[in-house]
Amino acid sequence: MAFKTDIEIAREAKKKPIQEIGAKLGISSDDLLPYGHDKAKVSQSFINSVQDRKDGKLILVTAINPTPAGEGKTTTTVGLGDGLNRIGKNACVCIREASLGPNFGMKGGAAGGGYAQVVPMEEMNLHFTGDFHAITSAHNLLSAMIDNHIYWGNALEIDTRRVVWRRVVDMNDRALRTITASLGGVSNGFPREAGFDITVASEVMAILCLAKNLEDLQERLGSMIVAHRRDRSPVYCRDIKADGAMTVLLKDAMQPNIVQTLENNPAFVHGGPFANIAHGCNSVIATTTALKLADYVVTEAGFGADLGAEKFLNIKCRKAGLTPSVVVVVATVRAMKMNGGVAKADLGDENVAAVEKGCANLGRHVENVKSFGVPVVVAINHFVTDTDAEVQAIKDFVAAQGAEAVLSRHWELGSEGSAELATRVAEIADADMANFAPIYPDDMPLFQKIEAIAKRIYRADDVLADQKIRNQLKDWEAQGYGHLPVCMAKTQYSFTTDPDRRGAPVGFSVPVREVRLSAGAGFVVVICGEIMTMPGLPRVPSAENIKLNADGDVEGLF
């Protein structure tokens, strides 16, 4: 049996004009700012006008630790949204935007897959509505203003060795990771070491995704630390007077984007911060707006539940005052087998024992999510090679945990395949069973917050950190940053910091290599392992094969 590719299915989509999609959420044409016929931004004035409405139910989709077998978290998010609409609910999905640069390295990303996709796929993988370009511009304006300030006399007494604000580009360009800037003589400034990150790693991206509104955005931008003086005192973005102009550059980008699923249901696609050095969720403004417009909002968090759901619950929900009604943990039979020790080449063979063994990984994620006080449903994202016995093994395992697993066939069948999952999720959401709380309070010392996550979520024995790191955390507490949540940056492939340790490992420590303060975003980044903030291109970048074909369609991007 031959399946169509994601892009083939996406190109066959019978898209409706975006005004019809907006109308499903009660947004009039005047309040939609169209970008072509199939994309739009929701106007800030409309968002302001719905603030007194009651919120819908928030549903988070997260997953087991990613494996090369694939889990289909976005696919399930989209499929569940379509399923809810199919059973008569007014539902909307909220997902992240794709970064442009990486599409020219490895194969580009779809937004979902099979018959559970968001369209227009090409444009979502290219410039879309320009949000990331706006972030790049705002970020680099600040960079230029810092060097310009130094050039014209450095009245703020910035230590040029301690400029922490780098530049960004939405491109995989390893040559820019470390540079010497301001070379070439007197008129070009004072030479210093500098470098570029990829745009999604910018603190501006994290801020755009956490800001409640434009005032909050400007306030947070102003609070970013850009450099230090010789006495180590911080220099803020607002000292450089860049926060106002950056806000102007970001005013359109702050308005959430609306597109549609293959089944013509509304989808917000807005923001895309890194899921390691940042919190990895779509924007707060998209989520809170969707909650005012839909009865059910299905959103997702980056990576596995140990990173993505943890940050969604401890950072995004805490800061935005959100309360999820139910959390869906996505698993697949194939991924359970990989967690159970099966090699990728053998995943097509039935192996119930391996499924049962691999369920340990799923089980820990389910337990963890429940510890936040929210009910859990496991979605088994169906794959054609799955056998009934394998599916049943997962269902039995989850039932033994006091939760429920539902098989969902949205990839193959769209909402027809996800109606059962949608029904159960809606029932649980409607039952108002959640009693949500973050797993650590604001006033816990920073190091204890790290320990709380490492021990209660990862199940580590302890956290290892040099005295220098512990002192840095104490310094920040003394400076008034102790109330911030922590943002863990570690491998997504394991509960540990070793990507090869699948399943549910025990008997390990979490070493902290570095801590960074994102004072504008409002979290302390805790780096446990090698984190790359500027990817490189592979030997044969996919860009070499990307082109327009004779029909004017994009080839090679997917």
Add this chain to the structure above:
Amino acid sequence: MAFKTDIEIAREAKKKPIQEIGAKLGISSDDLLPYGHDKAKVSQSFINSVQDRKDGKLILVTAINPTPAGEGKTTTTVGLGDGLNRIGKNACVCIREASLGPNFGMKGGAAGGGYAQVVPMEEMNLHFTGDFHAITSAHNLLSAMIDNHIYWGNALEIDTRRVVWRRVVDMNDRALRTITASLGGVSNGFPREAGFDITVASEVMAILCLAKNLEDLQERLGSMIVAHRRDRSPVYCRDIKADGAMTVLLKDAMQPNIVQTLENNPAFVHGGPFANIAHGCNSVIATTTALKLADYVVTEAGFGADLGAEKFLNIKCRKAGLTPSVVVVVATVRAMKMNGGVAKADLGDENVAAVEKGCANLGRHVENVKSFGVPVVVAINHFVTDTDAEVQAIKDFVAAQGAEAVLSRHWELGSEGSAELATRVAEIADADMANFAPIYPDDMPLFQKIEAIAKRIYRADDVLADQKIRNQLKDWEAQGYGHLPVCMAKTQYSFTTDPDRRGAPVGFSVPVREVRLSAGAGFVVVICGEIMTMPGLPRVPSAENIKLNADGDVEGLF
């Protein structure tokens, strides 16, 4: 008498939905790709569908050498377009897009002024429809792929000291003019000297503005020279296999943007190449599309007629097969006085003698334009302090040259003030008096082309160039580039290379400092003097005062 500022007038504009503006040119809603309610792109499929139509009349607006007094070339372009519509003609204007970066340095640019403006002004000075961001991405993708090629073994044997393809950013950032890239160890590549230009200086910008369609765009991108080998042989963009992906990144940017004047007449705003190292005109695709849709198309060229009109006629018209019906040379009484030796502070006082003396500059431009075989009308862009005697002095001077000068009050009165100018321009265009030809043939040797411009347009005695430069030109001729036009890069303030020599100087030489081959754009750049391709920010950048006010309007940008 108090006048409103440009931004005040722009904010009071009664804009019509962009679909109504498109309808004036016969573009249906389906063929417009809206960006918000007041901007749109014209779809490529619609452009393809009108190729067999008859062309309208092309009217070029150019000017005397710019002075600090201001000439109002864009204002006159817009005013003339509105005037033509007022007298019952189907007319459209074609102007350039603004570069984002410089707006954060000095005060931002309006699109026209007074009651002859194009709106929405704020957005045209910010991200607009994202064209320049697309150019930045395409340019930097090629940059990343070049360093990536070197990193993975350098099969093309690029001499890393001879990579001529730099990077770009749409920001005034002097710290990036000269950098050392690929520092930081083995995984970041081979350290080499590199640097950034501002986006409008990219050859990709020049190509986007000269390409006839997407196929032509890709062909030209592929032909760009990005580096040389040790044996000096060129490495092309298509050797790096970046041309296909760059075309994909530029496919939306290639579709021209349509907005409206304050009087709700259609305006194409598309492309914005530098007017020194490039040709400084809006895109060929916008101009040729407008000619299929309107009976009269009013467009402008950068700087004064010695640079802008010369390149429009010798480069853009030659390459795109365009024939202007009439050229409007903009002058003002104040600028004539400055050319006649009056200081800026004294421009408010009547001084007929100075006007007469300054007319020498205008006279040479009129003569030059006529030498291309096109009729000339001088537009005297009215200013409130102008006296009747001063205006008459210009009219008399121009009449003695066998041309005609018309006073136009569009700045103050909109189309009511430009109706007379429009009437005369339309009469001359309709008379089909033009017998246009570029002033040098394709097959003239490159150095002789430089001499032709320097002697016939600037009125220089001779061209000075080292043997090295002359040899370089001969080498390019041997390589098959001898048929290209030359693109002069010199100061816009004078016919000479000395910005302080106003009027109509004689007895000077034009020294050529450097020549560069833009093999994709298709011209040889001839640099005569200091040309800055990456501006810096001033001591107090305007960005410090740009912000959103309580009404959500942008302040400080204008």
